[in-house]
Amino acid sequence: MNLGHHxxxxxxxxxxxxxxxVTPAQWHAALRRAGQPPFTARVxxxxxxxxxxxxxxxxITGPAILARLLALPMPxxxxxxxxxxxxxxxAGQPWPAGVRLLNNRGVHGAKLHDYILWALLxxxxxxxxxxxxxxARRWQPIFTRAIAGGRLTVxxxxxxxGAAAGAGRTLGMRVTxxxxxxxxxxxxxxxxxxxxxxxxxxxxxxxxxxCPLTPATRGLLDARRLGLLPAGAHVVNVGRGALxxxxxxxxxxxxxxxxxxxxxxxxxxxPPPEDPLWSxxxxxxxxxxxxxxxxxxxxxxxxxxxxxxxxxxxxxxVDLSLGY
Amino acid sequence: MNLGHHxxxxxxxxxxxxxxxVTPAQWHAALRRAGQPPFTARVxxxxxxxxxxxxxxxxITGPAILARLLALPMPxxxxxxxxxxxxxxxAGQPWPAGVRLLNNRGVHGAKLHDYILWALLxxxxxxxxxxxxxxARRWQPIFTRAIAGGRLTVxxxxxxxGAAAGAGRTLGMRVTxxxxxxxxxxxxxxxxxxxxxxxxxxxxxxxxxxCPLTPATRGLLDARRLGLLPAGAHVVNVGRGALxxxxxxxxxxxxxxxxxxxxxxxxxxxPPPEDPLWSxxxxxxxxxxxxxxxxxxxxxxxxxxxxxxxxxxxxxxVDLSLGY
Numbered sequence: 196m197n198l199g200h201h202x203x204x205x206x207x208x209x210x211x212x213x214x215x216x217v218t219p220a221q222w223h224a225a226l227r228r229a230g231q232p233p234f235t236a237r238v239x240x241x242x243x244x245x246x247x248x249x250x251x252x253x254x255i256t257g258p259a260i261l262a263r264l265l266a267l268p269m270p271x272x273x274x275x276x277x278x279x280x281x282x283x284x285x286a287g288q289p290w291p292a293g294v295r296l297l298n299n300r301g302v303h304g305a306k307l308h309d310y311i312l313w314a315l316l317x318x319x320x321x322x323x324x325x326x327x328x329x330x331a332r333r334w335q336p337i338f339t340r341a342i343a344g345g346r347l348t349v350x351x352x353x354x355x356x357g358a359a360a361g362a363g364r365t366l367g368m369r370v371t372x373x374x375x376x377x378x379x380x381x382x383x384x385x386x387x388x389x390x391x392x393x394x395x396x397x398x399x400x401x402x403x404x405x406c407p408l409t410p411a412t413r414g415l416l417d418a419r420r421l422g423l424l425p426a427g428a429h430v431v432n433v434g435r436g437a438l439x440x441x442x443x444x445x446x447x448x449x450x451x452x453x454x455x456x457x458x459x460x461x462x463x464x465x466p467p468p469e470d471p472l473w474s475x476x477x478x479x480x481x482x483x484x485x486x487x488x489x490x491x492x493x494x495x496x497x498x499x500x501x502x503x504x505x506x507x508x509x510x511x512x513v514d515l516s517l518g519y
Numbered sequence: 520m521n522l523g524h525h526x527x528x529x530x531x532x533x534x535x536x537x538x539x540x541v542t543p544a545q546w547h548a549a550l551r552r553a554g555q556p557p558f559t560a561r562v563x564x565x566x567x568x569x570x571x572x573x574x575x576x577x578x579i580t581g582p583a584i585l586a587r588l589l590a591l592p593m594p595x596x597x598x599x600x601x602x603x604x605x606x607x608x609x610a611g612q613p614w615p616a617g618v619r620l621l622n623n624r625g626v627h628g629a630k631l632h633d634y635i636l637w638a639l640l641x642x643x644x645x646x647x648x649x650x651x652x653x654x655a656r657r658w659q660p661i662f663t664r665a666i667a668g669g670r671l672t673v674x675x676x677x678x679x680x681g682a683a684a685g686a687g688r689t690l691g692m693r694v695t696x697x698x699x700x701x702x703x704x705x706x707x708x709x710x711x712x713x714x715x716x717x718x719x720x721x722x723x724x725x726x727x728x729x730c731p732l733t734p735a736t737r738g739l740l741d742a743r744r745l746g747l748l749p750a751g752a753h754v755v756n757v758g759r760g761a762l763x764x765x766x767x768x769x770x771x772x773x774x775x776x777x778x779x780x781x782x783x784x785x786x787x788x789x790p791p792p793e794d795p796l797w798s799x800x801x802x803x804x805x806x807x808x809x810x811x812x813x814x815x816x817x818x819x820x821x822x823x824x825x826x827x828x829x830x831x832x833x834x835x836x837v838d839l840s841l842g843y
Contacts, residue, residue, distance in 0.1 A: 305665040316636055340812045340815070342633050464658070479653070482652070
């Protein structure tokens with residue numbers, strides 16, 4: 196019988212119905228898989244959670260909720276575990292001293308691999324044009340070569356970028372990664388530092404944005420850089436909407452200079468009803484679903500929580516000064 | 520200087536413009552790659568080719584043209600090489616005695632692998648529903664699990680079926696092949712004989728039809744067999760339109776009993792403008808483009824021609840009594 200201190204965990208779900216709300220059963224199953232370490236948890240909706248913050252030592256929740264709670268007193272808090280990878284919603288807010296921030300990076304890879312395979316192939320096979328022909332009841336063959344050998348550039352080589360690069364490798368594409376420091380990644384033929392981005396864009400058939408949104412990456416794919424891509428190139432964004440200049444992208448698609456785009460993220464989300472993103476030619480819009488597999492999301496996140504919460508240097512430790 | 524007999528080859532292209540017409544330059548380049556074997560060729564359009572049939576020893580053309588020419592005298596003909604895999608257009612016609620028929624099976628694999636990856640993922644990620652939401656300017660997330668572990672059944676384990684099975688394996692699916700005799704295939708966990716098809720359908724998340732159209736396979740996926748598929752299952756047809764009962768498929772999609780379908784082939788092609796196939800819910804129609812890569816099609820076909828034309832038992836020998 197363990198008489199030692201049980202750390203108090205507060206799991207905070209959205210107030211509204213949510214496909215990804217953590218259930219008490221999921222917590223207990225993960226606790227069992229982890230070998231019953233000494234944690235006790237309460238699972239509450241945000242509206243009910245404020246009082247419990249006074250005693251919580253660890254909070255598990257999403258970035259939007261955490262951003263709202265940061266102003267409240269959490270005197271015993273030592274760590275927060277995010278049910279998300281992106282921390283851009285927490286940027287620019289004061290972060291409480293002595294509190295570690297972990298995210299669930301690594302949970303999104305398998306699903307994102309599927310999504311990127313689909314997105315790259317949909318653009319390559321010209322699915323938007325084929326779909327428009329079907330809608331018009333026109334039988335209009337468009338023959339395209341095999342995708343193998345095409346040049347894929349992935350901005351970001353973390354959880355998402357690594358999975359995107361892996362998808363490119365699965366397709367036999369030649370994969371260039373772009374990261375802050377240009378450190379090698381096993382799914383990339385080469386990784387270049389961000390200073391080499393402009394040169395890489397000129398040699399890109401398909402570009403995937405899969406980096407965090409930080410002050411350094413906001414507006415990264417602006418009109419000038421879109422102009423560096425070869426005619427007919429494809430763009431996929433699974434990072435954050437504000438990584439790219441959406442108006443410039445729509446203009447390049449409308450002019451036929453770019454071959455197509457798949458956006459899973461937009462700025463804002465959702466786009467307002469009158470936004471030209473909804474109907475730009477050869478633009479496929481999906482509603483922020485690329486990387487989240489509901490069948491495993493919470494289980495894998497909680498397993499990662501138990502595996503990393505007490506590590507001295509966990510791989511999922513967030514450095515808010517870097518923004519990821 | 521080779522003074523021996525040069526066999527006379529007649530390459531017959533369609534009269535109308537065609538993305539896959541063989542050019543004299545393609546013939547000569549393939550002849551060089553093959554080491555200049557003793558063949559001379561004329562490359563003609565169908566309307567100009569009839570006289571040349573009197574002396575041709577080998578004809579290289581597509582099945583529609585060959586079917587029309589079969590009634591004409593070709594006294595010296597010893598072999599025909601088809602720039603296609605399917606021979607259903609030649610079935611039921613008398614075939615000249617002593618003439619070998621070869622097809623270009625093996626040329627379609629890489630491109631079809633791309634197409635099947637896309638088709639399986641488009642259905643799995645519910646691209647038609649996501650596309651309908653985009654068209655209606657609705658931000659309506661649909662979360663789906665990773666495709667790995669799903670059950671793929673592929674009918675046919677030849678050139679196309681093998682590539683489809685390989686695509687399933689690339690996605691981490693559990694792949695069952697169905698073939699006449701149930702002979703093992705490296706991309707399939709198991710291959711069952713056609714007698715086991717009904718039982719296999721009940722354990723299928725995604726079904727790919729990739730077999731030849733023969734008297735034995737015509738109407739294979741009829742209303743009864745569609746009813747054996749689990750609710751929400753997906754159907755892909757890259758074989759021939761007449762393999763399935765299109766009206767029954769449309770009814771199952773309209774009723775929401777099946778989750779979606781991708782058809783690259785229809786009966787007839789194209790479907791008439793009023794055909795419900797064009798607008799059935801969750802049905803993606805592509806105009807017979809799944810397996811043809813214009814960048815390599817003729818070169819790979821001609822290389823196969825030279826590699827196999829004099830083999831005693833070439834792998835691409837067609838048995839018209841079997842229909843493939």
